[in-house]
Amino acid sequence: MSFYKAISICLLILFIIPQTFAQKDSRQTYVIVHGAWGGGWAFREVDSLLTQKGAQVYRPTLTGQGERVHLASEKVGLYTHILDIVNTILFEDLHEIVLVGHSYGGMVITGVADQIPDRIQKIIYLDAMLPENGESVFSMSGGDESRYQIENGGIIPAWVKGGQAPPKDVPHPLKTWKDPILLQNPKRLEIDSYYILTVEAEKKPEEDGFARHAARAKEKGWKVYQLEADHNAQWSTPVELTEMLFEIGGE
Template sequence: MTFQPIRLIALLASLLVLTALPVRAVASDDGKHTFVLVHGATAGGWEWKRTGQFLTDDGHTVYRATLTGLGERMHLNSTDIDLQTHINDVVNLILFEDLHDVVLTGHSYGGMVVTGVMDRIPERLKHVVFLDAAVPQDGQSIWDLFGSRGPMPADRFRDGFMQVPWVKPGDAPPHSVKQSIKCFEQPVSYRNPAALALPVTYVAFVPKDQSAQERASKDKSWQNAVARGWTIRTFPGGHVAQQEDPRGVATLIAESVDDRNTPVAAGQ
């Protein structure tokens, strides 16, 4: 076949346009996932280092978020930081890394953060895992969820921060740092219909000396998760089980991705 010069130029131009178009990665069915791990109050991404490494070793992609003012970002610490700041941290991590089909995982206070992220960008999420985490209702702060904070112990709450008195001057990093009280006072939004429809797993870390049944009867987060039809799992260990048994928690998170919500009847 022969081409006239003008037709040849047009063909080459169209090929250049096609090669310049952005290519979106297609989600694979190889069992490998993209995890965004969100730590709890006063901690940092360092808390997830070993669990994240096990997930990476298993072939997954892992992002360990560190919230503003905490962990290696403690130089940004301020009483002006609030829950919305931390929600923005994770939303922007996902958007600027252009992540899709994310398995979003939050621990403890991180449950407040991932709730806000769910509400903001549900279209970027594949599954959400609450690891011994706060499960608030729409419009609740973490203090609303757990009841009145009551009198403020002088060694825990002062100068606009929740203090960490077990960390002593001269302690080598990584360690917890103080955190703005506004993070605990600010309510979260959880009303986006697409967020409410996301598949979610709630995991309770249950120590050996505690009954899961007794915990379930008193734990508002657990009860909220049940009421929403989320998958409920338990895992043996203390509140920071991801540090006690990072291999076990990594396996648990990966297995949770296949969990599906149980439909809840209207009005429940």
């Protein structure tokens, strides 16, 4: 081997290869948790748009939802869903993630942050529930299960009709709405946290169904964003939502 060739190989090892891995490791990693009745499929377009920007995206489906609907049972509770996401992060060996929760997903990401705060760089609540210790979906909403159509331990969404082909919303495990969240780790409060309130055109922010959760975030000193969209911004305004998620992730 010539002297110059040896020098070239050394330079490759010392400079070029480390820079390549550094660039790979510097990608923003998003873990997106969907809302009730949905599935990871609901964020497919947002995933694609974030990936085009160079981000790495995971959008796991919660037990009993989406393509995992065959696992639905009356035993599926809030902590089943929290562990779905905790284990995704641990088994994929993810670090410094941007954890996003939509709607009911706010319950889940709050529990995840309590269990593994060291893996999370930022938390984004997307028109989501923001619970305090001991609260449940029903306790925050004043909900009564008698208001809903329930079969085999699942809350059936009124907009889903028989014979619809996937992808589609499916019954959501009732127990997940009844279980109170238990928050015991103060380190979750050290994570940079943000709230995105989606407000439909020509409506006032305070009229939105999740306005009080956004107000709670503001009281905590979090930065609160507003996006003109309906509750499912991942479908109605995916480009604008992606830009906002990417902007927050890069702050």
